[in-house]
Amino acid sequence: MSPVKKTFIDLATLAARIGVGGIFFANGWAKLRAGLDATETQFLQLDAPIPSFWAAATMLIELLGGTLLIAGLAVPVVGVLLFAEALAVFILAAGDTGLPLTGGSVQLVVALGAASVLLSVNGGGRLSVDHMVVIKRRDAEAADEMAADMEADTVINALREPKRGDATQSKPSPDSEHTDAHKGPVTFPNQPDEPTAPHSKPKPAPRKPRRDTTTENRSEPAGGGGEPGDTLVAGRRSAKPE
Structure with a gap:
């Protein structure tokens, strides 16, 4: 529904409220000026039960x-x-023909009753106290209740979440330990670009210079030259015990 159409409906509802309510108020005001006794007399002429009650009730209602x-x-x-x-x-x-409540005919009573029930079903429209005060207050209360519900849900969700201390102190599972044990780079000897420290071959030890033992292996004849008591054995000279 367009805003223009809504505005026309609100204006028509306001006009109906003023017209119907004005007629009822005018009739009640006429009864008030005439007095309860005169209104009671009119109800007696209609053979109404408890005419005094009807006189007071109709005046206040109107x-x-x-x-x-x-x-x-x-x-x-x-x-x-x-x-x-x-x-x-x-x-x-x-x-x-004469009615004490409306001051008119039966047709007027029927019209007022139909208009009253129609306004009761459709409401007073946006140009009414109901819409400006009561409905806005209900909307504010509904918004407050919704905000309170959302806050309660937030607190409940916060209580359901695990604490940080429990998460840090929790014992790791065997799968995680097995995974942590094999962490680190895995190297293969066939990949020269990758580090091969665990599988590298040992470096050869440095070779000692070979000694020339041709002259050392020569044995001098006994009694020959040289110092007495010196003997070359396997390239080594043994000293003679004293």
Whole structure:
């Protein structure tokens, strides 16, 4: 529905409220000026039971109901109440031309009752106290309740989450230990670009210079030259014991 159409509906509802509520208020005001005794006499002429009760009830319902209907306050309840009054008057004054509640004919009572029930069902529109005050207050209360529910859900979710201390102190599973034991780079000897420290071949030890033992292996004859008691054995000279 377009905003223009909504505006026209609200204006039409306001006009209906002012018209129907104005008629009820005018009738109640006329009863108030005439007095309860005059209104009671009119109900006696209609053979209504408890005429004093009907005189007071109709005057209050028309005055208060008409005022609330014009203001647009509690329109659903007020509309049903005014419709019930119009229906009661229609039943009491059936076949009578003069009606003490409306000051007019039976047709006017029927029209007022139909308009009252229609306003009760459709509401007072956006140009009413119901929409400006009561409905806004309900929306604010609903928003507060929703905010409280969201805060409660946040607290519950926070309590359900595991604590950090429990996560850090938890014992690792055997799978994780097995995985940690094999961490690190895996090297293969066939890949020269990769480090092969664990599989590298040992370096050969440095060779000692070979000694020339041709002259050392020569044995001098006994009694020959040289120092007495010196003997070359396997390239080594043994000293003679003293």
